Amino acid sequence: MPQAGGVPEMWFARPAARAWTCAPVPAGAREFHASLPGYAPTPLIELPRLAAELGVGRVFVKDESSRLGLPAFKALGSSWAVHRALAERSPADALTLVAATDGNHGRAVAHLARLLGLRARIFVPRGVHPDAVAAIAAEQAEVVRVAGSYDDAVREAAAVPDAILIQDTAWPGYERIPGWIVEGYSTLCAEIDERLSPDLVVIPVGVGSLAQAVVAHYRSRPAGRAPALLAVESTAAACVMESLVAGEVVSVATGETVMAGLNCGTPSSIAWPYLRDGLDAAVTVADADAVRAAGDLAALGVSAGPCGAASLAGVRAALTGDGAGQRRAALGLGPGSTVVLLSTEGSAANPTPGGHVMTSPDTITVNGERLWRSLMDLAEVGAYDDERSGLRGVNRLALTDADAEGRRLVIRWMEEAGLAVRVDRMGNIYGRREGSDPAAAPVLTGSHLDSVATAGAFDGCLGVLGGIEVVRTLDERGITTRRPIEVGVFTEEEGVRFGTDMLGSAVAAGRLTQEYAHALTDRAGSTLGGELTRTGFDGTADVLLGPPHAYVECHIEQGPVLAEHGVEIGVVTGVQGISWQEITIHGRAAHAGTTPTHLRADAGLAAAQIIVRLRAMVDSGEYGDLRATVGHLAVHPDLTNIVPARARLTVDLRNPDDAQMARAEEALAAFLRSLEGIQFTTRRMARTGYVPFDEDVRKTIAQAADDHGLAHISLLSGAGHDAQEIAALSPTAMIFVRGEYDGISHNPREYSTPEACAHGVDVLATTLLRLANRD
Template sequence: MTEIRINRERLWRDLMELKEIGGYDDEATGLRGVRRLALTDEDARARRLVVSWMRQAGLKVRVDRIGNVYGERAGEEPGLPCMLMGSHIDTVATGGAFDGTLGVLGGIEVIRTLNEAGVRTRRPIEIGFFTEEEGVRFGTDMLGSAVTAGRLTLEYAHNLTDAGGATVKDELVRIGFDGDAPEIRPVPHAYIECHIEQGPILATAGVDIGIVTGVQSISWQRLTLRGEAAHAGTTPIESRADAGLAAAEVIVEIRRMCDSGEYGQLRGTVGDLRLLPGQTNVIPSEATLTVDLRNPDDTLMTAAEKHLAEHVDALSDRHRVTAAWERMARTAVIPFHEGIQDVIAETADALGLPYVRAMSGAGHDAQEIAAICPAAMVFVAGENGGISHTPREYSSPSACGNGIDVLANAILRLAGEV
């Protein structure tokens, strides 16, 4: 079988060019960050650039009704299900250049490399990018891939709103990516996603490549605590209904749960906390906080959620506040296909690239696509302990190149060289 190597310099140029769309100077780090939330003007500009690169690579582009974009390279036997690779190009508000984009731009580079080598495949090959993977703007992560895999309905997704009241549907129309292709895509033969690790496992092991065994359980909830506003100076401590104090106790309890070991490898984060009326000398009448829980064990995740709910009930009575929960997202542990993992391992071995196997702590589009076809992921090591969702996010040109070389040759093995 042909062994192919991508053009690393070209891939790096593309990564650096795309990061300037939504680029900003981050005061906290002194670095150049990326702020490209889903379906914003910046996302629209990035989408148009990536689509132009797809077309230049000879791909036939289609956009579906949730705004997912696919580029297809024809196979010699077009009736066969395609080999799909992909990821996302939206970012968090304080993002970097590699999260998601490496898998998309790397996929385009795979197609260019196959074209330049004159390699044909039995199966069609597609590269795609999915809408609102991060969940930052509309509150539901992996939105586009969840819709195309059938876990979420198009109507539900279209009606989601951002903080300003704009709906997904309206924003798709506004930026010109309200496509006409069916949102439920044809079932692929298999799916491989290349993504930065966003953690320290690969760097600690001293390797560039990770083979992902699955994605841990993820729970997102929004908790609203309501008390009573009152004067900060005249209201006795014992008379208060302080929503801010109750919120603080929730945050401390989540950390205690993580440290206790009772819930296995639980990770908990309150990433957003807002107090009303938000005045220095007024006791908070309302606190809204997001709760992000992660666990590689479904049973322990359920136990953690149950305990936290009971804790909130108890502090509600103690602090004279009411509590309302809103479910934002909940996914079980998703194991990836062992056969596809083995193909990636064989490919890495053939390329002479050492690797480790690891479970992903972050959510990815691959976990949604795994519901409809065999799926797996290639991780790429990051610098700075693999830090991500910050301008400090960085994977070296060498690591990125090695990851996409593995992706390219695994895709070729599965697509069937003619």
């Protein structure tokens, strides 16, 4: 098989570890396990091909893919702990067992509860594979989904009253039961002793309970050469590594990883002294290395999930690549050494999405905490205190100083994420992550950063920052996609400052010309082209966008439909037609007290009549699913005692039927012509027809939501989005994220929860990954 080694993500070594000793693990667990129905030592499988690859004498895998009827080693600890805990309770007690889990531990607790006729309540954090969750539920346990991390799930489980918490991590005040779990794990080491004396034992590490058992076993033996002990963690959750480096317990913010059972943020309090003093070394590995190792073990006949395969990924990182000689010396290894890899789970316990044949997992979750921080940091750019609501709002009109500051911040984040950034002649920004085939058309995602004058923190920004977070996640997992992935920021999506919405994307897609856009002016007379130059965003890249392979935009819903249906994700079927026009009514100024009503040409009255007529058109039902809004109205001279000489108003019409939209526009024009004694002029501000979204991309989004366990519905977008412009170039669809407070938007009350944002970007990440790996 091809070698897959390389420099470790992180490496730590302690030279004196093999000289450290400790008290032996209390006896009793091995005899208890031997008494259980179905108990047998799990296999030690020798793999000569791995020994040759690693340059050692022998390599064995301790295969825990079938342990006491379950596909992971966790049954050893939970069975002993439950046995000890129940021995202290009255048989008449109606008991509930509670645990938090990334998969295997909770399933083991639920399995035992079912066998013993007890209730089980298992708390599951974000990111656990749906198959693993289903396996827990199949044990007749109540599954409680937690929106946060593993540590959050532990806190919720520990708060359950009138239950026995069977948790495999310890903290001050909760250490007896975790200690029994560690004792149970020692059976695994005793089984190894019956077959051989290893020179190196490689241990996957989450909170460190298994590693504590291994350290206690091998550092308490009275005689013989002590083996080296190597801990392996995921780069997304390296709490033991960070603690070893710091010399004290450190909690880390975890990311998301296919090594779900290792996705822990804080070492167990009772494990830490053993890990600190008894481990020879620790290494971290990326998801892609664990997935590759799982595939290699499968090819050699060993069933391993990504947590179990982490031991192979870790020993490869330690014994191959640059600096391997020093790392071998730290572990005391030579060409005749015997290595034991603890494969703690089978593939059935924590499936690698798509199977071991894949080069990368295709269902991924992002770091929701980091996504939220970036949203909140960006919300401070252009922030203001809203006097009416008392809330913090955002005012970043397109190409203002605030918008430019926000753009520069996002470009910095793009560059820090490794994206190659280009800016086109419309100020549109694109950050590119290369794929294995740079000539392939990219998969594009993105949205906008400009806002209305009274905005919240999420409109547009979620799509841009979500795209950057997807890139960060792919890099952390070591995933390379076939196609490049690009994150776009489009200029003047709102249309508030220069009067034409979706402006940057419309020019990029070729519907509007660059010359037309640059000549547009704001109310102060500043041109868009001039403001691009003033703010430094008059880029040099070609403004016409080459057709992407697909475009996917993640956006807040800006409405109440998702909340009304009680679902988390909207799969957007298309964008309804939009017609914007400005109507200027020319009447005649007159004194309010001396001019009889029947002699007036009142522009203000005509404006009111238009508003009433529009509502009557909507209520009639004659124009289909029409929506009509007058969002801006100004009269001149705007004085208390003068009949208005002029009124200017904007009319926003929306309709998913292009023919009905045309009928509504003509009906409004006919009504204007019917107004006596009034002259008017109209200016078309924007006009887009109904845009249906691509069925295949919509199906990909829906499948991604299903694979993340997120309820979803299909719905039409009532608002315009950049996606409707890019749809002219490539297959396109959108993901809607649920909002609070009836989905209010363009308002400081605009709010989507951290969990809702993370869920939406999880779906975005999986969708982009799948699209980017297609031919």
